[in-house]
Amino acid sequence: MQHAINLAQQAQGSTSPNPAVGAVVVKDGNVVGRGHTLPPGGHHAEIVALQEAGDAARDATLYTTLEPCCVQGRTPPCTGAIIAAEIRSVHLAAIDPNPQVSGKGCVELEAAGIQVSVGEESQAGRELCEAFAKHIITKLPFVTTKYAMSMDGKIATHWGDSKWVTGAEARSFVQQMRRNSDAVLVGVNTVMADDPQLTARDDDDSPLPRQPLRVILDSQARTPPRSRMLEEPGDTVIVVLDGAPQQRVTALSGAGAEVLKVGASLEGRVDLPEVLAELGRRDVVSLLVEAGGTLQGSLFDAGLVDKVYAFIAPVIVGGAEAASPVEGSGVARMADAWRLDRVRVQQVGDDWLMVGYPRGVS
Numbered sequence: 001m002q003h004a005i006n007l008a009q010q011a012q013g014s015t016s017p018n019p020a021v022g023a024v025v026v027k028d029g030n031v032v033g034r035g036h037t038l039p040p041g042g043h044h045a046e047i048v049a050l051q052e053a054g055d056a057a058r059d060a061t062l063y064t065t066l067e068p069c070c071v072q073g074r075t076p077p078c079t080g081a082i083i084a085a086e087i088r089s090v091h092l093a094a095i096d097p098n099p100q101v102s103g104k105g106c107v108e109l110e111a112a113g114i115q116v117s118v119g120e121e122s123q124a125g126r127e128l129c130e131a132f133a134k135h136i137i138t139k140l141p142f143v144t145t146k147y148a149m150s151m152d153g154k155i156a157t158h159w160g161d162s163k164w165v166t167g168a169e170a171r172s173f174v175q176q177m178r179r180n181s182d183a184v185l186v187g188v189n190t191v192m193a194d195d196p197q198l199t200a201r202d203d204d205d206s207p208l209p210r211q212p213l214r215v216i217l218d219s220q221a222r223t224p225p226r227s228r229m230l231e232e233p234g235d236t237v238i239v240v241l242d243g244a245p246q247q248r249v250t251a252l253s254g255a256g257a258e259v260l261k262v263g264a265s266l267e268g269r270v271d272l273p274e275v276l277a278e279l280g281r282r283d284v285v286s287l288l289v290e291a292g293g294t295l296q297g298s299l300f301d302a303g304l305v306d307k308v309y310a311f312i313a314p315v316i317v318g319g320a321e322a323a324s325p326v327e328g329s330g331v332a333r334m335a336d337a338w339r340l341d342r343v344r345v346q347q348v349g350d351d352w353l354m355v356g357y358p359r360g361v362s
Contacts, residue, residue: 297328
């Protein structure tokens with residue numbers, strides 16, 4: 001199953017709106033077939049693995065990170081192919097959260113005389129499909145926030161210098177997060193301060209062929225038309241208010257950005273739920289937020305954060321005016337603070353990474 005999980009991780013970022021799945025066919029202790037989900041319209045992981053196994057799939061065992069589908073989509077259901085291949089047993093890490101499938105794939109396989117075992121490496125299996133699980137039910141993207149801060153909770157000095165809070169290993173980790181995401185979201189303040197590229201890059205710092213969608217929240221269309229990200233491969237959507245200055249809007253469109261007009265929130269900023277709904281309609285399943293404290297705070301205040309990645313560097317910055325990673329309104333009582341569940345901590349180079357889910361998020 002760990003082999004299947006590794007295969008699924010290789011497919012992350014390229015399969016939306018389908019989940020990234022890995023599958024391995026084992027016969028007499030030997031791997032005879034393996035595969036992961038191909039881009040939309042291509043085969044699912046189980047089909048790729050069965051095709052590689054060929055006749056060796058008969059009486060073999062199939063390991064897959066997600067329950068095989070049993071409904072017709074862009075491709076035929078995987079359960080039919082598994083039954084036709086005469087697989088003896090199927091081990092799966094997680095049940096498919098899609099209500100059209102959930103549990104029904106297992107029932108179909110068992111009805112054909114195939115032994116089904118559920119739950120091996122279940123935590124890893126659920127994490128692989130957590131974004132798909134939210135999107136398939138709510139049609140909204142799974143929102144992951146990422147920030148890097150010093151041990152005293154600063155993301156920049158009081159002069160605004162933020163390069164670099166963390167080391168090279170942590171920044172490489174973030175590149176992998178971008179590769180695994182459908183879209184990256186920042187606010188205009190980040191664009192104005194850092195002029196980021198917001199691209200997924202390889203170890204040689206070259207942009208990859210597939211880029212996540214860049215989404216900029218910019219109420220008044222203040223993004224400079226000569227921003228570096230507009231010269232990078234991939235698409236950029238700049239979200240502005242309906243009343244944003246038309247001259248600026250025209251300039252951004254001319255620079256290659258798509259300008260999306262939305263309504264205003266009560267605070268006069270772009271309406272975050274409306275933005276997330278639009279991204280969901282565009283099949284953005286996983287959304288990575290790399291914003292500053294203002295936007296991060298707004299997302300937390302609105303209860304829109306599904307997962308948190310906090311990098312903590314072993315440095316002290318100090319300064320009463322130095323920026324913090326999460327601003328917004330915040331809470332009045334410590335008892336009301338957002339608590340994280342399922343927390344894990346790992347070392348990344350000289351830095352530490354804490355990952356968790358705001359309490360109440362499934």
